[in-house]
Amino acid sequence: MKSKLIMSGLAALGVMAGTSGAYAQDAARDAIAERLAPVGQLCLQGQDCGTAAAPAAASSGGGDEVDGEGIYNNVCMACHETGAAGAPIRGDEAAWAERTEQGFATLLEHSINGIGAMPARGGNPNLSDEEMEAATAYMVEPVMDVPELGGGDEEAAAEATEESASDDMAAAEETSADEGTADAAASEEEASSGGSGLDGEALYASAGCVACHAAGVAGAPLIGDADAWAPRLEQGVDALYESVFNGKGVMPPRGGSSASDEEIMAVVDYMVSEVQ
Known part of the structure; x- marks a missing residue:
């Protein structure tokens, strides 16, 4: 009788150990998958970049401040930490030099409307202007003095709009010139x-x-x-x-x-x- 009880107890322990081992293996696989998960996605202008929800807007301080760093890490860093598609790397003063000379308002306008291979709002249309402002400020903070956010600098915004219109006109002229040589390149x-x-x-x-x-x-x-x-x-x-x-x-x-x-x-x- 005692031997049967002992054998039954050993069998139960064996089942528990096997189950525990299986759980441990699953947990290990989940941990590995989490570590290998990509930090972001590369999304270029012209692509369907999806409509993933923007990261939490509130800062860790619990106030009305927008978490620019969090938005940058979720949306912008895929290109601006690697230099993909020619994106200037955050903190690289040489790469940002000509851009920062245009002023923060122009950089923000580019972030919102897109420029070159970068799509509007970094490919996430759910991001508000305020969130784009905070993310842009965090991105350029190491290489330029960032003005107070939300200041509503209408003059700077007007200059950015004027420059954007000038860029659009130049692009239209360039397109027209390209069309003029289309037949020769057919x-x-x-x-x-x-x-x-x-x-x-x-x-x-x-x-x-x-x-x-x-x-x-x-x-x-x-x-x-x-x-x-x-x-x-x-x-x-x-x-x-x-x-x-x-x-x-x-x-x-x-x-x-x-x-x-x-x-x-x-x-x-x-x-x-x-x-x-």
Whole structure:
């Protein structure tokens, strides 16, 4: 009788130990996944950047102050800590020098409306002007004197608006000049798009591929680097299409864009044409 009780007790302990071990393994896997989770997402102008909720607006002090650091860490740091797509790195005085000369109001206007590869509001349309102001202030604080937030400096805002209008006019003139030479470049564009008629070079920029393939981010082969592309070209262009469609390594499916199959193929054809 005693031996049966002892055996039953040992069996129960064994089950408990096995269950505890399984829980421990699950907890360890969860902890690893949390540590490996990305700190942010790269989102470029022209992409569907989603509508993720903005981080908590209140500061740790419990007042009406907006948590600019928290917003920066959730939305801005993916580019401004790595320099992706040419974004100036926070704290790099040389990279910010020409920008800070424009004044804080202009920098804020760029943050709100977007500039270059950076989309409006860093790709998060849920962020208010006040939150963008706080995040921008935190980002440039190491390299310039930031004015008092929420001061309503109408004169500075007017100057920023005027400069923005001037930039828009210059961009329109540049676009007009580009259109004037479109016919001469038609045959070249057709070659870079694999005969599809799509502008592979333009799609390469608008779909966000330039962010990684122009800088070698996360091991992406640089555009025009024949040595880096050689082993990939050996697989054949169809294999390259599939790699982009389905994602490969750290590259998400379709490079994280909403481009169609034909547009993806045109982009791949363009990148391949740069090394052939």
